[in-house]
Amino acid sequence: MLKHESIETNAGLLIVLTLVAISIGGLVEIVPLFYIKGTVEDVRKEDGTQAVRPYTPLEQLGRDIYTREGCYNCHSQMVRPFRDEALRYGHYSLAAESQYDHPFQWGSKRTGPDLARLGGKYSDAWHVQHLVRPKSVVPESIMPNYPWLLKDELDISNVQAKLTALKGVGVPYSLTTQEYDANVKNFGEDVAKKLVIANAETLIAEQVERANYDGNPAKLSEMDALVAYLQVLGTMIDFKKHDAAEFIEFR
Ligand code: HEC
Structure with missing residues (x-):
């Protein structure tokens, strides 16, 4: 022995x-x-295009602010496949939903609630007020104030370089017409137009003009970008249209 x-x-x-x-x-x-087809779910919309798309340039800059401010120290972005989580937050997170996140924001620390399904839960105005001073809308909140987000202008000077870097790690932003055409096929024309790196600055201006996240149309603030990002979280897949069993093979 x-x-x-x-x-x-x-x-x-x-x-x-x-x-x-x-x-x-x-x-x-x-x-x-x-021996398995893939580890990332192939989730499609009714018209056959991909449900999960890369972030628009504005949302991506908002995401950079999210990481800069360290929001991930208190917030996770992953609903785990447990009953209590589903009851509180909604459908558990799919791998497909964070496939364009670099770095991903799954996290493991929840001082505040999970934010993976945050989009559409509150109005833009609520987010602005909450981020400037959380206690003004949730009196017992221990979340810090972020008043500078409203004051500071959004720096868009290096947005094209940022998108190009993300493209380098596999996020399908387009530089050539060939890449644009592939995006039209995968995501549809409306989305493909928002992924053209050369148009990033115009796309940001257009999105802010349309939605006016921070409530001040005269200014492109960091708040505009962060709220645009928060409002898209977890909204790309319409889970009402999918049978839960569809995703089980990936668990
Ligand atoms: C020190 C920990 C901490 C940090 C850092 C933090 N938060 Fe929070 N957050 C909380 C807590 C606690 C709550 C619950 C109370 C509340 O709603 O304010 C919360 C709530 C929220 C909510 C509401 C969620 C919901 O579903 O009701 C959002 C949105 C949010 N935080 C966004 C952010 C963003 C964006 C940042 C970074 C700019 C951030 N938080 C940084 C602790 C934090």
């Missing part, structure tokens, strides 16, 4: 047995990946 002591006192044997143990673990994790 091989004693544990003899393994621990024999470096060569310990290395060999460690490698065997790691290989078994590796095989169990890696081999199944060759």
